[in-house]
Amino acid sequence: MTDTSTSMSVSAAPKSPEKIARLKARYRAERRFRFYGRAAIAIAAGILIFLLSSIVYNSIPAFTQNFVELDIELAQDVIDPNFSNDAEIIYAADWQGLIKTSLRREFPEVNSRADKRELYDLVSSGAGDWVRDFVLDNPQAIGSMVRLAVPTSDDIDLLIKGLIDRNLPESDRLVSNKELGWLDHYTAQGRVHTQFAWVLFTSGDSREPEMAGLSGAFVGSLLTILVTLAVSFPIGVMAAIYLEELAPKNRITGIIEVNINNLAAVPSIVFGLLGLAVFISFFQMPRSAPLVGGLVLSLMTLPTIIIATRASLASIPPSIREAALGVGASRLQVIFHHVLPLAMPGILTGTIIGLAQAAGETAPLLMIGMMAFIVDTPTDITSKATVLPAQIYMWANNPERAFLPKTSAAIVVLLLFLLSVNATAIYFRKKFEKRW
Amino acid sequence: MFNSKLITGALAAIAMTSAAQARDQIEIVGSSTVFPFATTVAEQFGRTSKFKTPVIESTGSGGGMKLFCAGIGLEHPDITNASRRIKEKEFKKCQANGIDLSEVVIGFDGIVLANAKGAPQLKLTLEQIYLATAKKVPDPNKPCQSDWCEPVKNPYQKWSDIDASLPAKKIEILGPPPTSGTRDAFQELAMSGGSKAYPHMSALKKTDKSMWKKLTRTVRDDGAWIDAGENDNLMVSKLVANPDAVGVFGYSFLDQNSDKIKGAIVNGTQPTFDNIAGGKYKISRSLFFYIKHAHVGTVPGIQEFVAEFTSEKAFGEEGYLVPKGLIPLPSTDRATQRNNSSSLTKLAL
Known part of the structure; x- marks a missing residue:
């Protein structure tokens, strides 16, 4: 009886207490929902920040490296006894021997075999390479005495960085008291200094942490991704255009569609097994090659590219197609002159997301031999190579302590690599984006 | 867009030519326990010899044997590492594929x-x-x-x-x-x-x-x-x-x-x-590696690599593998292993 009058008065008259309570409850619900949303984002961001900061924090020691200056006599009879000036002979000289001589001259009191071994462990077992490179650049220095900075061994490096505690009892420390004494001798003369670890970017893999770098894995990743792009992009885009624009909608295309969607969900290791059986066993392609890696990864990326391309083609309004057809364009002209350029930003985004996924993949590469110890930097798509994620995995498994920061540093490099790939994607999307 | 066929064709052509090419790099597979030692030797070998650094995959002892015994030919590995001795079944498979092999014990773990x-x-x-x-x-x-x-x-x-x-x-x-x-x-x-x-x-x-x-x-x-x-x-x-x-x-x-x-x-x-x-x-336990005889001489550097591995400066008491955690054999056993491996003594179970 009074229903109508009250409902009429809602807007004008003061609200009844129940209504105010209901309204408040609705506002509360909205606030709660906002809070949940923020909490979800905060948790996600917190985990990401924790993960990233711990990786970055752990990686910091790997970006610097300690060098010790040794007085090295570039003895003619060791380097080039016959004055041949032949680079090959000079290359093969006993460079590590020169380092050992220098250390013995510095500490003549070291006599026993065991002590000498410990003394030689002060510097990297690859330190000779630094002397060699210096002499190859400065051949006139042969015969003279030079003071050269060479890398310390991994344990000494960790000690200087404070990652090995020098106050521990000697039995628990990886560096002995004698080694500490020798190191302090150089430190006191200001002959030990820290530099940026260029090695991390310029050299290939090594079993000595102070010599190990990412250049081989980086080039391997790049070559693999290029092969993936060259194979999966054209095939994926063509397939998607045909399915979306030209194919008749019937049972067969339906089945193909379902299968493509299923393929996107297949575990990547399966593609590795397929690659092993088809490319390596049947086509006799080489193991551990970026060519095979790229082919396997493109199998994995294809469904992603097809799905993304189809989605972005479908999002182009039909009015554009109709207008083009209306002015007399053929189906092909409609697609290549109008629809495809407009769909390009979406296609590129999908492709790059697929490639980024492929760049971080290890499981399928395990099967085709790309998880391997490879020192030389690959030069083409058929030479032996590994990739960044595989390198990270292998370093994480090495027993030497110094590989722990190296592993984190490699993760940082991989993340930066992926970040720059994604940034390129965003750049292209913005560049080609058209609004209508 | 239309060059997809071209690209795949080119890739296939590259693959064919490379498969036909001879291999100038030793391929090693096998145990993850031997991996740190084998890689150290490989790196040293690559640095001090005129040969390329061998490529080493860590596949596990069993996985390595499977690849190693699959056959003779450049697509198969030359050496496999193992953290246990070759099993009779694996040996028979090797023999069935015509593979003669030598066993080298490198040390203890x-x-x-x-x-x-x-x-x-x-x-x-x-x-x-x-x-x-x-x-x-x-x-x-x-x-x-x-x-x-x-x-x-x-x-x-x-x-x-x-x-x-x-x-x-x-x-x-x-x-x-x-x-x-x-x-x-x-x-x-x-x-x-x-x-x-x-x-x-x-x-x-x-x-x-x-x-x-x-x-x-x-x-x-x-x-x-x-x-x-x-x-x-x-x-x-x-x-x-x-x-x-x-x-x-x-x-x-x-x-x-x-x-x-x-x-x-x-x-x-x-x-x-x-x-x-x-x-x-x-x-x-002992750690091993096995050499495929048919590849010695075909792939350059196998004998030199084995010689480097079994040299005193590598697996000896003061060798560079010791700081990596290898526990060396007694000196008489080392000499035996060195001789067996340099003469490629055929393994018989």
Whole structure:
């Protein structure tokens, strides 16, 4: 009886207490929902920040490296006894021997075999390479005495960085008291200094942490991704255009569609097994090659590219197609002159997301031999190579302590690599984006 | 867009030509335990010789054998590493594919049980290790008959249940997964070895070997043994975080982390370099690699690589593999291995 009058008065008259309570409850619900949303984002961001900061924090020691200056006599009879000036002979000289001589001259009191071994462990077992490179650049220095900075061994490096505690009892420390004494001798003369670890970017893999770098894995990743792009992009885009624009909608295309969607969900290791059986066993392609890696990864990326391309083609309004057809364009002209350029930003985004996924993949590469110890930097798509994620995995498994920061540093490099790939994607999307 | 055929065609052409090319780089597969040593030698070899640095894949001993014995030809590996001897089945497969091979023993590796530095020092016997890890153990509540003890589900929950001298802590062992050669060796040396304390088990070995294997080498699955994955660095940090846990891994990880963890004394012997080298420490095994004869001379550098591996400066007592955690053979054995490998003595099982 009074229903109508009250409902009429809602807007004008003061609200009844129940209504105010209901309204408040609705506002509360909205606030709660906002809070949940923020909490979800905060948790996600917190985990990401924790993960990233711990990786970055752990990686910091790997970006610097300690060098010790040794007085090295570039003895003619060791380097080039016959004055041949032949680079090959000079290359093969006993460079590590020169380092050992220098250390013995510095500490003549070291006599026993065991002590000498410990003394030689002060510097990297690859330190000779630094002397060699210096002499190859400065051949006139042969015969003279030079003071050269060479890398310390991994344990000494960790000690200087404070990652090995020098106050521990000697039995628990990886560096002995004698080694500490020798190191302090150089430190006191200001002959030990820290530099940026260029090695991390310029050299290939090594079993000595102070010599190990990412250049081989980086080039391997790049070559693999290029092969993936060259194979999966054209095939994926063509397939998607045909399915979306030209194919008749019937049972067969339906089945193909379902299968493509299923393929996107297949575990990547399966593609590795397929690659092993088809490319390596049947086509006799080489193991551990970026060519095979790229082919396997493109199998994995294809469904992603097809799905993304189809989605972005479908999002182009039909009015554009109709207008083009209306002015007399053929189906092909409609697609290549109008629809495809407009769909390009979406296609590129999908492709790059697929490639980024492929760049971080290890499981399928395990099967085709790309998880391997490879020192030389690959030069083409058929030479032996590994990739960044595989390198990270292998370093994480090495027993030497110094590989722990190296592993984190490699993760940082991989993340930066992926970040720059994604940034390129965003750049292209913005560049080609058209609004209508 | 239209050049997809062109690109795939070009790729296929590259693949064909490269497959036909001769290989100038040694390919090695096999054990993850031998991997750190083989890679060190490979790097040294690449740096000091005119040959390319060999490519080494860590596939596990079994996986390596499978690839190695698959056939002769440049698409197959030249050398495989193993943390156990080649099995008869694998050898037969190799022979069936016409592969002649040589065996080289490179040294020893100890398997240690370790816990956090701050935790109490464990003193175990092989028998106690067997009782702590086996799925079925002789019934402790029923006295053994003259030649048989009834195997029951492992009842030991705390170390002190096994022996009052051990800590009253829950048994919590982090060990390698079944795919690992370290696991195989642990089962064989520590578990089967520990079961020798029971005469009826040794008798069973003679009468029913498969039953004996099943009883002594099945690891318990009630949560006391945890498969902790192949990453031993991760295991070390888990041990530091949990002082009650005991980890099972290779000696080199104990050596590298001596400030964080300590090895259990087994049968009265510390897991030290000297004790493992001298054969006093009981849970140690030999490490091997196998050379495919047909590839020697076809792939350049195989003999030189083997010579580098078996040189005194590599696997000798003061060799560069020792700081990497390899425990060298006695000097007479080293000389034998050197001779056998340089003359490519054919392996016969």
